[in-house]
Amino acid sequence: EKGGYDHFMLKEIYEQPSVIKDTYRGRLHANKGIIQMAGVEDNLEKFTNARRILIVACGTSWHAGLVAEYIIEEFARISVEVEYASEFRYRNPIINSDDVVIAISQSGETADTLAAIKLAKEKGAFVFGVCNVVGSSISRETHAGAYTHAGPEIGVASTKAFTTQITVLTMIALRLAKAKGTMSNSDYQRYLLELELIPEKVEEALLSNDVAKTIAGIYKGAPNCLYLGRGYNFPVALEGALKLKEISYIHAEGYPAAEMKHGPIALIDEHMPVVVIAPKQNHYDKVVSNIQEIKARSGKIIAVVTKGDTQVRALADHVIEVPDTSEALTPLLTTIPLQLLSYHIAVMRECNVDQPRNLAKSVTVE
Ligand code: F6R
Numbered sequence: 384e385k386g387g388y389d390h391f392m393l394k395e396i397y398e399q400p401s402v403i404k405d406t407y408r409g410r411l412h413a414n415k416g417i418i419q420m421a422g423v424e425d426n427l428e429k430f431t432n433a434r435r436i437l438i439v440a441c442g443t444s445w446h447a448g449l450v451a452e453y454i455i456e457e458f459a460r461i462s463v464e465v466e467y468a469s470e471f472r473y474r475n476p477i478i479n480s481d482d483v484v485i486a487i488s489q490s491g492e493t494a495d496t497l498a499a500i501k502l503a504k505e506k507g508a509f510v511f512g513v514c515n516v517v518g519s520s521i522s523r524e525t526h527a528g529a530y531t532h533a534g535p536e537i538g539v540a541s542t543k544a545f546t547t548q549i550t551v552l553t554m555i556a557l558r559l560a561k562a563k564g565t566m567s568n569s570d571y572q573r574y575l576l577e578l579e580l581i582p583e584k585v586e587e588a589l590l591s592n593d594v595a596k597t598i599a600g601i602y603k604g605a606p607n608c609l610y611l612g613r614g615y616n617f618p619v620a621l622e623g624a625l626k627l628k629e630i631s632y633i634h635a636e637g638y639p640a641a642e643m644k645h646g647p648i649a650l651i652d653e654h655m656p657v658v659v660i661a662p663k664q665n666h667y668d669k670v671v672s673n674i675q676e677i678k679a680r681s682g683k684i685i686a687v688v689t690k691g692d693t694q695v696r697a698l699a700d701h702v703i704e705v706p707d708t709s710e711a712l713t714p715l716l717t718t719i720p721l722q723l724l725s726y727h728i729a730v731m732r733e734c735n736v737d738q739p740r741n742l743a744k745s746v747t748v749e
Contacts, residue, residue, distance in 0.1 A: 390736045392538035392630070396722050397589060399543050400582040403715070405532040406547040410554060413575040416568075418558045420551075422511065422527040429509045430555075431562050433483040435462040437508070439471050439499040440487040441746070443541040443625060444548060448487050449618035450714050451552035457711065458566055458574075459559035468495040469749065472502050480507035485552075488512070489536055489544035490745040491519020498749070500524050513551050515544050529555070538737045539744050540630050542722050545622060546585070546715055553578060553712070577709045581716075584706040588719035591703045595720050598685055598701050599727030602656045608633055609647060609682075610721075611640040612660035613670055619660050619714045623721035630729040630739050640673040653681040658724070659699070660717045663689040664710040674698050685724075687717050 388394035410420050423430065430436075436455060438448035445467055452463040466476075468486075472495060478484070484503040488496045491514040500521060503510050512521050512528030515536065522528055531547035557574055560566035566574075602608070608627055612620035621637035628635045638647055640659065651657070657677050661670040671694055674684055678698055686699040689707050696702050703724075705716040729736045 389730070390538065390726070392540055392542060392726055392736050395536055395538050395543045396719070396726065398534065399546050399719070400586045400589070402533045402543050402547055403550050403585060404582045405534070406550045407554065407578065411575060411578060413579040416572055416575060418554050418561070418575070420529050420554060420558065422529045423555055423558050426509065426511070426527050427562055430483055430559055432481060433461055434479065434481045435464060437478070437482055437484045437503070438463060438465040438487065439468040439484060439496060439503070440465075441468050441493050441495055443545050443622060444487040444489060446618045446622040446625070447545050447548035447552065448485070449621070450549050450615060451485075451556070453615050453618075454553055454711050455556045455559070458556040459563055460565040461559065468493065468499040472499045476502070478503050478506035478508050482508045484508045484510045486510060486512050486521055486525060487548055488519070488521045489515045489531075489541055489548075491516040491521040492745040492747050493521070494747050494749045497521055497524060513548055515547070539739055539742045540626055540725070540736070546718060549715055550578070550581070574709060574711070577712055581708070581712060584708055584716055585719060588705045588716045589723075591705070591720040592723050594701070594703050595723035596727045598703070599724055599731055602683075602685075603728050603731040605633060605654070605656050607650070607655060608635040609650065609655060609657045610635060610637040610660070611643065611657060611673060612637070612665075612717075613640045614665040615711055615714050616660040616662065616665050616717055619717050619721065620658075622718060623658055623660070623725070626722055626725035627728065629742060630725055630736050631732050631734055632740075633728065640670055643673060643676065648676065648680070651677055651680040651682040653683070656683045656685060658685045658687070658721065660687045661695050662687070662705065662713045662717060663692060663707070665713060671695060671698070687720055
């Protein structure tokens with residue numbers, strides 16, 4: 384049932400090229416310049432007239448929401464706010480009838496997310512679900528939605544659900560950009576073609592497995608780890624840190640790289656591994672100077688870079704390469720080596736990778 388893999392988590396990491404394809408199959412027609420998702424088409428005016436989009440979710444799904452915030456604001460020029468469902472539901476939030484609420488949930492059963500949806504509906508908002516489990520409570524409670532088609536995710540640590548959520552949300556952003564005329568035709572076309580290439584690029588990113596395993600062997604005993612990224616890859620830093628802490632029980636924190644100097648830099652010494660997500664587009668020069676700041680304090684740098692990178696390679700202790708792609712799509716690739724790194728560290732620490740202590744796959748209690 385694990386398809387020859389030692390753990391469901393590893394199987395699910397390796398399924399990502401094919402499930403991302405399943406997610407866009409029948410929806411993305413790059414050569415025709417078309418994105419078609421029934422739940423979006425049927426409600427297109429609600430989206431295009433939305434004064435803002437509120438995204439509610441928990442955990443890894445909340446991280447996918449943060450990536451979507453960057454993408455939707457950039458592509459469709461609609462203001463986006465991302466909230467933890469648990470905070471949203473208890474703080475008497477301002478919700479207007481011209482708000483669109485997007486709820487993201489792999490299981491479709493998360494209690495706090497479900498409660499946030501009910502509250503948004505009471506206040507008259509249109510609620511759209513991005514779920515993986517077909518027929519789940521959240522998919523039934525929302526007005527419309529789009530499934531991720533990732534297939535069953537058994538490992539408690541979410542992997543393929545995250546990348547397929549980002550795939551769905553990116554398609555929504557592109558569809559809205561087209562409807563609103565907020566993106567040039569050439570950029571739109573380029574993004575569609577790039578999105579279609581993502582599965583094979585994820586396949587290539589998975590070739591980092593051996594390097595990730597080697598790095599895992601070096602840092603498996605670390606008590607702490609920092610993850611830094613900027614722009615589209617700031618949420619990837621948060622997700623990388625969450626993966627490490629939940630399965631390996633190593634304390635890890637994700638930060639926007641520029642926030643380092645506002646506190647966390649005090650933690651840096653020769654024992655602190657710092658994972659820096661540094662693909663060549665995303666504020667590359669700024670990330671390079673962040674790396675220099677860490678090296679000046681003897682921190683150990685593990686950098687995720689674009690294939691062929693030389694500048695970061697010269698500074699970092701270790702590099703992991705991912706293929707080049709358009710800036711907004713880099714999270715789909717930079718996430719992959721971070722999943723592998725956490726996986727190998729957890730295995731080496733003899734942790735129960737698929738069922739970490741204290742965690743459940745569906746959090747149906749608040
Ligand atoms: C992390 C993880 C959790 C879930 C969170 C939300 O790997 O699995 O953080 O992402 O409990 O779950 P869903 O997406 O089912 O609402």
